Amino acid sequence: MSKGGASIPDEEWERFLKEAEAGGAGAPEEPSARARMVAQRLREEPGGPPEGWRTYTPARRRRGKGWAALGLAAAVAVVVVAVGPWGIADRFGGDDGTRATPLAAESERPTGPPAQEATDRSPTLDEPFRGSPAARWSDGTAGIHLPEARAAGWMSKSEVARALEKTQDFLAASALDPAVLRGERPDKAMALINPHQSDVRDFLKKAFRAPDRENDPLLLFSRFRPSDVRPAGDVVKTRGRVTFQEGERGAVEVSSDITYVYPVVRAAGGDDEVARTIVRREVVMSWDDPAKIVIEPGTFSLVSYKVDTTNGGCDTYTGYLTPAFLAERAATRPDGGAEVDPYDRSTSMEERMREGDDEGCGTATRS
Template identity: 75%
Template sequence: MSQGGTSIPDEEWERFLREAEAGSAGAPQEPSARARMVTRRLREQPGPPEGWRTYRPARRRRGKGWYVLGLAAAVALLVVALVPGLLVGWFGGGDGADAPRAAGETQRPDGPPAQEAAGRLPTPDRPFSGSPAAGWADGTAGIHLPAARATGWMSRSEVEQALDRTRDFLAASSLDRAVLRGERPSGAMALIDPHQSDVHEFIEKAFRAPDRENDPLLLFSRFRPSDVRPAGDVVRTRGRISFREGERDAVEVSTDVTYVYPVVRAEAGSEEVVRTVVRREVVLSWNDPAKDRVEPGTFSLVSYKVDATNGGCDNTYTGYFTPVFGAERAATGAGDGAVVDPYDRSTPIGERMREAGDAGGGTATRS
């Protein structure tokens, strides 16, 4: 076996495979629904703009993007108290190797992942079988972090801290087990600048009385425990974080991550596994405290967009993802819009929404 011109002895390669399969400490680890896109400044429209979703088998729930004024958020070393195990997700640990693990995503792919062989249905023991997520990493390990460099008002080490805190926010909003079972995302909310009153008011209303305009699922992943329970031990993820210099010397951080949540019905003995696939693009800004009013260690939320498959009905806003199963899913029929692949990360969410146009929803090719 050779890579980059360097030969690896057969015995070393065999040892590597044995250790990787066994999950030994020495084995290397991978780094880590279709409608009009809303992008309005809160200066022009107070509060979050209108939300929208679509639904079909496996139902795709469309999100929205909305922009807020960039208030200050300094990287003042606020450490979110997230236990490492929680960063893996709602579920806690690995479920074994379904497939060879894909390398981390360092840039936007050119196209969708390959289709899997037909007939590979998910089971509680292998809940990702038959999907690209079988080869994805667990939890935050699937979210690629770039190398830090001095940018804007931040030094290299401060940018590195900002990237870490950004990944903490993604974990606290979309992987934390308490949040996934419906509890308030206190860890994630603590990282959002408290001076962004419109954002915090939106979040409070979304949890108190979710509706079309105020839906917590636009930022947070939640399931009702009385409806479903996790299948297996992990959430699989794939995505990346990038950064650049923003306005007023701020460091603007962009995230694009797909989360795959396998679930079964809450009833004891349930065996049918379905997956809810959620992709979020979230942009945030770590602003210069010398130029803006800031709360140390918090960021300013700039925008977000959400695209979800098998997450719920387009006219029912419960504040939870509500995946459908079996006959119920078959009875919904196909959507009238374009055929879409929830695992295709080659196109930005906004562009995919524009391609769908007024057709709105569509039919997901897999789940």
């Protein structure tokens, strides 16, 4: 038995998947994020049983590895100690006062973390990314590298290209859209998710009605409460890439691994202190063959997600990112969690989750 209710035994899930595979031809099936996740686990770990349907191992500082409710593979991480927009410009370079040459797009995983910046370069309203590696990152969707399309699974080259474009549309609508960042519902992003995924529908309803540890909209969307903070400038810096491969039943499985940097100031005004919230998300989506899966045209089935957040709140499940400023950080000391460099993209999110301990909120080495 888990916190979400009775668990379906792992043996039953394994039997179900084997029977489903043996069934082969037939009518299209309703997509199940749980079935996809368990199938992937069975492939990757044939010697060990998958986790239960409602099994979830939460980390107190939202950092650690666990499978979330709804059958979605979710790893949640928040690093709260950090120093210290919603109109997104899709242009190279920045308006933060830096003259540094923008980095080339990230087409593959870097071999190490970016160099440390001078510690006395605090962000300002004119230069909100000052002292941060993000000063050399691109703005908005320009920082999201899309691979060259090729035929894969049931899709032609042009169809894969369209799926990649729609994947970028989802990323922009979920993490860069001005209205969503102001706390509004991400309707454009949710419209791209297959409405026939009943577990995902239930998750979204609960997440926006009564967010909690297992039903948190921040797992997929970036949202701030406008009464708390407002953007420092009109740019969100991004860095990351999208990849794809053939997935289950000939689907095209697209994976995104993107880091977003949001500079904010207090909504009440009165000072110019800038705080930065850093969110790294990995979202895996399946562009399914409608001959095999019940799916609406132009939508994808959600497979899994992982998220790692710096200065966005720790053990707070309000449905909003809650960045802390100097006064709050001085009053709240870290409780012994591991140190993490939020700009280090040389380690996969899976590795980062495995390496993190399960207790307390971690400490960001920089913001």
